[in-house]
Amino acid sequence: MTPPQTASLVDRQAADQLPAPPVLAPVAPAPERAPGRSARRARELVTSALFSLLGMACLVALWTVVAWRSPDLPTPIEAWQSFTDLVSSPFHDSGPNDRGIGLQLLTSIGRVFRGFGLAVLVGVPFGLFIGTSKRAWQAANPVIQLLRPVSPLAWFPIGLVVLKDSPQAAVFVIFITALWPIVINTAAGASSIPADQRNVARVFQFGRLAYVRHVVVPHTVPSTITGLRLSMGVAWMVIVAVEMLSGGSGIGFFVWDSYNGGNLGNVISAIVLIGLVGVVLDSVFVRLDRRYAAGGSV
């Protein structure tokens, strides 16, 4: 602690910063308090883990009851058998009707990434454009409002006709799925630039490029990340449905194929794996968002 000084040109910025808290008492209580606090934290951790397990247990209990009433549904133990069988050789490939579940998942993830990547390439610039131009917004908004509520699966026939290839049509459906949240959120971010930042750009005569780079993009990134996260979430849901239509390969095809083969254990195993992949994909965007909020670049 430095004592307060009269303002001089040398120490002015030092005095301007937040002062250190005054040291009133010796720091003796700290070693006493520390173990108590960490013990409390550990107990809290155990408690929260127990409640998480409780939730899972309720689900399994419910499932057991339903499986008991409807004998075609495998019990949790039977499903666990299927699950361990499936994940024991995830990457075997014995022809189109017998591929490992890992390969099926990778196929689906690959399609989602291709469709999603295309949607980013198109959606982000387009969102920035309609978010910064009133006229472009007026032109684009009715189209977006009309197409956004349509289930992406309705686009599958159009994809088939235009692309003449079923897996390509699936990617196209994912592209359409992912497009709207990216466009809408990017446009919303770009159109809500605070007046004082716009005024700064006007007073100092920022050119178009500098304005987009230093004002529009930094302000838009958080809402774009939100859009990406929503898009990825929906895309991962839609891929299962669209692969049931497109057939041939992918986790959606696997689910439908297992159902037709009467193997419900595989269906349930696939549901669990789809959920796990979804959690991982979502966490990527949560992390991206946190990193940007903490001041990092994306």
Place this chain on the structure above:
Amino acid sequence: MTLQLRTITKRFDGRRGAPTQEVLRDVELTVGSGEFVSLIGHSGCGKSTLLNVVAGLLEPDGGAVVLDGEMVDGPGPDRAVVFQNYSLLPRLSLLANVREAARAAHPQRRRRNDELAERYLTAVGLWEHRDKRPHEVSGGMQQRTAVARAFAVEPRILLLDEPFGALDALTRARLQLELLELWQSESSTETVLMVTHGIEEAIYLADRIVVMGGPPGPSIVEEIPVPLARPRNRAELIDEPGYHHVYDQLMQLLAAEDVSFN
């Protein structure tokens, strides 16, 4: 450098059927070279609106802003603004905030812009904090950066919109002193127009104080010259008879303007 405001009128359309509000009516003002003029008045008297008209951020409904015989049409690098709420770009470092403004205002002279950014950020004592982002420093440091940014574009006239209103008294006093030092240094900025609601601030800084009155008839009520020699010492200022004379005049004018006083 002469700034002339000729019969400036500004109206804001009422929202949802409310009547149109006249915020400025026939404002006439001339600010000469090397002059420091303060605009003072109650909130809502149109002083910030007038500053925004001079800055080119608002278009007047009538009249014209003339700078050295040329009509002002929109913002320009000859008029830099220090905003009330700092208005730094949040993702840029302090240095980049100053440098990018200088580059935008004078795109043709890159090396000089970097020199100016360094010179003015150093002058406000922030060179060692140059890589920090605005949210990492105090309000006083943010406003210092905004002052450095305004000087770094080498404007002919500096426009200040209640620049120190959000700061604590000690920080405000220090920034006022720094502002005067920068203005009187070799900077090419000769003329300052500052909006304030602080009477002491206006007297301490300005050569002339323009008192504005709100509706009805929103316009300039009085112009009061400040007969105090520079450099001014804040502590000794309050012993000067001239200081009290101006202070009393301002108090009376502002009290008469305030409806709740009557």
